[in-house]
Amino acid sequence: MNEIRMVDLSTQYKKMKSEIDSAIHNVLDSTAFIKGPEVKKFEEELATYLNVKHVIGCANGTDALQIAMMALNLKPGDEVITASFTYVATAEAIALLKLTPVLVDVYPNTFTIDVEAVEKAITPKTKAIVPVHLFGQAADMEPLMNLAKKHNLFIIEDVAQAIGCDYTFSNGKKVKTGTIGDIGCTSFFPSKNLGCYGDGGALFTNDDTLAEKIKMIANHGQSVQYYHDEIGVNSRLDSIQAAILRIKLKQLDAYAEARNHAAAYYDSAFVKHLNITIPARFSKSNHVFHQYTLKIEGASRDELRNYLQSKNIPAMIYYPVPLHMQKAYSNNRYKPGDFPVTEQLCKSVISLPMHTELNEEQLNIITQSVLSFFNK
Numbered sequence: 332m333n334e335i336r337m338v339d340l341s342t343q344y345k346k347m348k349s350e351i352d353s354a355i356h357n358v359l360d361s362t363a364f365i366k367g368p369e370v371k372k373f374e375e376e377l378a379t380y381l382n383v384k385h386v387i388g389c390a391n392g393t394d395a396l397q398i399a400m401m402a403l404n405l406k407p408g409d410e411v412i413t414a415s416f417t418y419v420a421t422a423e424a425i426a427l428l429k430l431t432p433v434l435v436d437v438y439p440n441t442f443t444i445d446v447e448a449v450e451k452a453i454t455p456k457t458k459a460i461v462p463v464h465l466f467g468q469a470a471d472m473e474p475l476m477n478l479a480k481k482h483n484l485f486i487i488e489d490v491a492q493a494i495g496c497d498y499t500f501s502n503g504k505k506v507k508t509g510t511i512g513d514i515g516c517t518s519f520f521p522s523k524n525l526g527c528y529g530d531g532g533a534l535f536t537n538d539d540t541l542a543e544k545i546k547m548i549a550n551h552g553q554s555v556q557y558y559h560d561e562i563g564v565n566s567r568l569d570s571i572q573a574a575i576l577r578i579k580l581k582q583l584d585a586y587a588e589a590r591n592h593a594a595a596y597y598d599s600a601f602v603k604h605l606n607i608t609i610p611a612r613f614s615k616s617n618h619v620f621h622q623y624t625l626k627i628e629g630a631s632r633d634e635l636r637n638y639l640q641s642k643n644i645p646a647m648i649y650y651p652v653p654l655h656m657q658k659a660y661s662n663n664r665y666k667p668g669d670f671p672v673t674e675q676l677c678k679s680v681i682s683l684p685m686h687t688e689l690n691e692e693q694l695n696i697i698t699q700s701v702l703s704f705f706n707k
């Protein structure tokens with residue numbers, strides 16, 4: 332049996348090694364390493380897949396968020412509302428631009444941003460909302476879009492963990508997450524659902540003017556070489572990564588299916604267990620299971636993690652510390668107890684191995700090990 336890993340990129344690579352290797356070699360032969368045809372083709376293919384007008388590659392997901400906020404002309408002191416239960420990159424990009432991250436709590440079942448809490452946090456300084464489609468499921472976009480409209484706010488979707496996931500509007504229309512707000516930002520970090528073999532990221536938008544601005548900012552603020560209209564950054568997706576992503580994009584739906592298969596196996600093992608809450612499914616979204624995250628109650632989550640580790644089964648805590656209690660972000664604005672749902676989640680969640688290569692034998696060992704912890 333293959334070693335059980337949180338993410339098994341090695342087994343996945345072996346299945347498409349010849350295709351990947353030859354794509355990399357083609358780029359090497361072409362020497363079009365930066366802004367080559369592979370990048371353009373990948374951007375077009377991803378735009379078609381997502382049904383969005385523009386995809387603009389960049390160096391990573393954190394840059395994508397930063398570039399999005401620069402493109403929307405957000406200025407120091409502007410407030411940007413996001414969830415306290417997320418990866419740090421979301422708030423980091425906001426803070427780096429000297430905007431004010433305004434954190435709010437999340438829903439206890441789906442772990443995504445609490446729309447009522449967002450509404451309460453809106454002030455005259457609020458300029459944007461950054462919903463995070465956490466763990467592979469959509470945030471509740473329709474009421475967020477309504478709020479944004481009512482208060483004249485931008486929406487930047489952080490879709491680093493949920494590329495390919497659909498959100499269903501009340502009229503029945505299904506739309507890919509990341510293409511609903513003004514700008515969607517994603518990451519192609521190797522362990523993401525669509526991951527490359529290094530760093531990479533992209534922005535999505537249906538707005539032609541914004542797309543031009545994003546391209547310009549990501550390329551030193553120039554649209555004509557050596558004529559710099561704005562202060563920009565240097566943030567590019569490179570051709571080797573784009574060539575790899577073109578191959579993996581064709582598998583993205585199959586990957587989501589494999590992840591759902593593993594999730595269903597986990598679900599059926601844990602659904603009746605009194606100490607375990609399986610991941611809730613949000614009625615307005617499918618789940619692409621970037622993470623499979625349990626809530627543990629009435630037992631020690633940390634002891635469970637150690638127990639699994641002793642059996643060579645990795646498990647991770649996403650996330651152990653809420654953003655409002657991180658040293659870098661816990662300014663005078665916040666105190667422990669402000670976001671009880673987030674704080675409770677940080678104490679009770681545990682994520683099990685989740686990737687495209689989990690087989691029945693591995694799933695059986697993982698589930699049996701989790702269950703045996705409670706029967707010790």
Ligand SMILES: *Cc1c(COP(=O)(O)O)cnc(C)c1O
Nearest residue numbers: 391392393418420491492518520
């Ligand atoms: C991974 C991730 C990012 C950042 O992506 P990088 O490519 O690592 O910079 C941003 N937001 C969320 C929610 C993520 O999971």
